[in-house]
Amino acid sequence: MESTYILAAVLLLVALFIIYSYNRLVSMRNMADKAYSNIDTLLQKRFDLVPNLVNTVKGYMEHEREVLESLTRARSEWLNASSIKENAGADQTGEKAIKTLFAVAENYPDLKANQNFMMLQEELAGIENKIAYARQRYNRTVMALNTMIQRFPTNLIARLFNFETREYFAVESERARSAPEINLQGGEEK
Amino acid sequence: MMDPIYGRIAANKRRTFFLFFLYALLFGAIGYFIGIYIGDPVVGIIMAGIIFVVLFLVSYYSGQNVVTKMAGAREVSKQEEPYLYNTVEALSIASGKPMPKIYIIETEVPNAFAAGRNPDNAIIAVTRGLMNRLDRQELEGVIAHEMAHINNYDVLLATVAIVLAGTIVFVSVIARRMMLFGGMGRGGGRRGGQGQIIMLLILLIVAILAPIFAQLLKFAISRQREYLADATAANFTGYPEGLASALEKITDQQVKNSPIENRALEGLYIVNPSLGARSGSRQSALFSTHPPAEERIKRLRAM
Numbered sequence: 001m002e003s004t005y006i007l008a009a010v011l012l013l014v015a016l017f018i019i020y021s022y023n024r025l026v027s028m029r030n031m032a033d034k035a036y037s038n039i040d041t042l043l044q045k046r047f048d049l050v051p052n053l054v055n056t057v058k059g060y061m062e063h064e065r066e067v068l069e070s071l072t073r074a075r076s077e078w079l080n081a082s083s084i085k086e087n088a089g090a091d092q093t094g095e096k097a098i099k100t101l102f103a104v105a106e107n108y109p110d111l112k113a114n115q116n117f118m119m120l121q122e123e124l125a126g127i128e129n130k131i132a133y134a135r136q137r138y139n140r141t142v143m144a145l146n147t148m149i150q151r152f153p154t155n156l157i158a159r160l161f162n163f164e165t166r167e168y169f170a171v172e173s174e175r176a177r178s179a180p181e182i183n184l185q186g187g188e189e190k
Numbered sequence: 191m192m193d194p195i196y197g198r199i200a201a202n203k204r205r206t207f208f209l210f211f212l213y214a215l216l217f218g219a220i221g222y223f224i225g226i227y228i229g230d231p232v233v234g235i236i237m238a239g240i241i242f243v244v245l246f247l248v249s250y251y252s253g254q255n256v257v258t259k260m261a262g263a264r265e266v267s268k269q270e271e272p273y274l275y276n277t278v279e280a281l282s283i284a285s286g287k288p289m290p291k292i293y294i295i296e297t298e299v300p301n302a303f304a305a306g307r308n309p310d311n312a313i314i315a316v317t318r319g320l321m322n323r324l325d326r327q328e329l330e331g332v333i334a335h336e337m338a339h340i341n342n343y344d345v346l347l348a349t350v351a352i353v354l355a356g357t358i359v360f361v362s363v364i365a366r367r368m369m370l371f372g373g374m375g376r377g378g379g380r381r382g383g384q385g386q387i388i389m390l391l392i393l394l395i396v397a398i399l400a401p402i403f404a405q406l407l408k409f410a411i412s413r414q415r416e417y418l419a420d421a422t423a424a425n426f427t428g429y430p431e432g433l434a435s436a437l438e439k440i441t442d443q444q445v446k447n448s449p450i451e452n453r454a455l456e457g458l459y460i461v462n463p464s465l466g467a468r469s470g471s472r473q474s475a476l477f478s479t480h481p482p483a484e485e486r487i488k489r490l491r492a493m
Binding site: 031034035038042122123125126127129130132133134136137141 | 272273275276277279280281283284285286326330428
């Protein structure tokens with residue numbers, strides 16, 4: 001008789017643990033999803049500005065064809081990207097292209113005085129910064145999620161309900177936080 | 191497994207409750223004595239109760255409005271201040287918290303504060319001087335520090351404490367006035383004797399309690415949470431040096447009689463605006479609402 005109670009208590013504990021872990025996993029997965037959609041929205045905003053930027057700059061930079069082309073190329077790379085890896089790659093190409101463009105723009109005083117260009121520059125500088133933070137946030141949530149999915153005993157529950165580890169939004173060869181420093185005061189590019 | 195921040199948030203909510211309880215007691219006591227003065231202690235206590243509830247609701251639901259008015263801050267939109275807006279938005283993304291409203295105080299003294307009852311109803315105010323003096327990474331550090339206060343529910347406690355402390359000061363001023371006028375009006379007669387004694391009692395209570403409450407305010411706006419907010423901020427940005435160098439830049443810039451110098455608000459700012467008013471830095475360590483900036487900078491750089 002007594003052993004039935006003990007068994008019931010153990011079963012109850014196990015059930016509670018499963019419910020708790022399952023809910024944690026769900027909320028962590030949602031957090032990761034939200035963090036990823038943040039990156040996506042920001043990348044969308046950034047690449048939406050590219051045609052506008054190219055048009056503004058074109059008239060001033062006759063001799064910098066390849067800079068502009070690399071921008072357009074990054075945009076189409078992003079448009080065709082589907083996996084996280086491809087998105088991350090397009091993100092990097094775009095980041096580099098924009099950084100180069102603003103560095104080169106330093107040599108064109110007329111361009112730098114252009115009202116439209118100045119607005120685009122602040123807008124993009126803000127977006128680049130936000131993308132860096134969104135990446136960092138996403139990678140952190142993914143790390144927490146992956147850890148929970150891989151650790152014992154939550155890994156059993158993760159397997160039971162088909163939770164899968166996520167891929168990081170990789171930024172190769174740099175620390176997560178060395179956002180492109182686009183200097184707004186018109187100083188030197190770092 | 192348990193995040194230390196969660197314990198911190200629970201502790202802050204407990205402290206807010208405790209603070210309220212103490213204020214309620216004080217209001218009740220004052221109401222009681224005023225009640226004796228007007229003839230019925232019960233009426234006094236009921237009146238005090240009503241006033242307290244009103245104050246509570248005001249400070250809870252629109253504390254940030256009171257505080258921004260006191261500080262002379264004005265709300266700005268993205269169009270007006272794209273640079274500031276973008277920076278705050280970036281930190282809101284980094285912390286995964288909702289975007290606070292943004293206010294600007296038009297003064298050259300660099301400083302910043304946050305207010306509000308929870309992350310969904312929060313504001314961040316920065317001075318013009320702060321924006322002019324800091325570069326993007328330093329500004330990010332400061333904003334991250336304020337976001338950390340919001341996130342840790344430090345601002346709920348601070349906002350409520352400021353509104354309540356303000357009323358205590360207000361009551362003490364009224365009490366003093368009443369006694370002054372009472373004293374003059376009845377100078378010749380003997381009838382006012384008892385009333386005056388009671389007013390004197392109230393005054394005495396307020397006089398004794400005011401410093402205690404000032405101390406409580408400092409306990410509430412404890413220095414430990416500044417360190418914690420600094421650490422959380424460093425975690426949000428991943429770059430402690432930004433905040434460290436911002437603190438270094440703005441601490442020395444606090445000036446005497448600056449427009450933002452306000453006793454009631456000093457605990458709220460990232461750097462104590464009354465620093466300039468104090469002659470040496472010796473005395474400030476004990477009484478200050480903030481830990482010394484050098485210590486904060488040292489800890490940030492050690493991260």
